[in-house]
Amino acid sequence: MIHINQLQKFYGKVKAVDGIDLSVDAGELFAFLGPNGAGKTTTIRILTGLTRIGCGRVTLGGHDIVTDAQAAKRQCGLVTQHINLDSELSVRENLDLHGRLFAMDARRRRQKIEELLSYVELLDRADSLVKQLSGGLKRRLMIARALMHEPKILFLDEPTVGLDPGIRRRIWALIKRVQQDGATIFLTTHYIEEAEFLAGRVAFLDQGRIVALDNPQHLMARLGHWAVDQMNGEGMQTLYFADRDQAAAFTAAQDCGFTLRRVNLEDAFLSLTGKKVVS
Numbered sequence: 001m002i003h004i005n006q007l008q009k010f011y012g013k014v015k016a017v018d019g020i021d022l023s024v025d026a027g028e029l030f031a032f033l034g035p036n037g038a039g040k041t042t043t044i045r046i047l048t049g050l051t052r053i054g055c056g057r058v059t060l061g062g063h064d065i066v067t068d069a070q071a072a073k074r075q076c077g078l079v080t081q082h083i084n085l086d087s088e089l090s091v092r093e094n095l096d097l098h099g100r101l102f103a104m105d106a107r108r109r110r111q112k113i114e115e116l117l118s119y120v121e122l123l124d125r126a127d128s129l130v131k132q133l134s135g136g137l138k139r140r141l142m143i144a145r146a147l148m149h150e151p152k153i154l155f156l157d158e159p160t161v162g163l164d165p166g167i168r169r170r171i172w173a174l175i176k177r178v179q180q181d182g183a184t185i186f187l188t189t190h191y192i193e194e195a196e197f198l199a200g201r202v203a204f205l206d207q208g209r210i211v212a213l214d215n216p217q218h219l220m221a222r223l224g225h226w227a228v229d230q231m232n233g234e235g236m237q238t239l240y241f242a243d244r245d246q247a248a249a250f251t252a253a254q255d256c257g258f259t260l261r262r263v264n265l266e267d268a269f270l271s272l273t274g275k276k277v278v279s
């Protein structure tokens with residue numbers, strides 16, 4: 001569904017995207033995980049036609065984003081990192097405006113709006129002004145708006161940034177549901193749990209390059225399944241073990257403080273890049 005071949009993008013001397021090759025299948029939920037400045041947003045902006053491609057080739061559903069831009073764009077729904085709703089318009093009006101931009105006729109717009117308001121559980125707020133909504137409700141509306149023209153691919157750039165954990169989980173459930181209903185989802189995040197929970201495959205992005213690509217369980221299993229964090233003279237050190245018994249045997253012999261925990265994607269990222277995803 002998404003094919004990216006040798007994608008590059010420079011901003012002056014800054015290499016924002018540095019030779020990305022990637023294919024995402026129809027129906028996949030794929031995540032780009034990386035720290036601030038890794039190139040996640042730039043990639044999504046190029047794929048959705050908001051930023052001009054540097055070098056390379058991208059096709060969405062078989063449509064080249066340069067030579068067949070209109071058809072490629074129709075494949076995409078985009079939820080940007082920053083909220084860009086019309087705050088002086090109502091929830092319903094925001095959806096209607098998007099439908100008009102995609103030349104949907106009035107009957108189809110009305111039908112789709114009702115369907116989506118129910119889907120994202122915003123029916124009771126349909127006539128509220130956007131400026132009266134909480135952050136979580138605004139995110140749900142942004143997802144509904146992105147789905148208005150029935151795109152095949154939904155791009156989500158940091159879809160839960162700034163939301164509290166309970167609301168974040170509701171957004172995760174909604175994203176999963178959109179995937180189960182047939183969409184291909186490409187999301188960026190620097191929340192470890194988000195990538196672990198949602199994604200079938202994850203690419204670690206560092207300085208514009210993919211440094212690893214696999215499913216989350218495989219990426220973590222490369223290190224082991226259990227970790228011991230230990231303070232010593234050099235600061236915090238983490239040791240990895242294949243199973244809990246081995247980790248517990250190690251900790252039993254220690255006389256200083258430690259934490260025993262499961263390996264997570266942050267460990268995998270750190271071991272590959274020497275950096276934390278969230279520093």
Ligand SMILES: Nc1ncnc2c1ncn2[C@@H]1O[C@H](COP(=O)(O)OP(=O)(O)OP(=O)(O)O)[C@@H](O)[C@H]1O
Binds near residue numbers: 039040041190
């Ligand atoms: N419009 C721009 N002009 C100049 N440099 C830019 C521009 N947009 C991004 N960059 C630079 O390109 C690099 C990649 O930025 P990008 O926003 O794609 O990263 P990111 O992984 O999405 O980060 P974040 O998690 O903070 O959104 C960074 O070094 C950034 O400063």
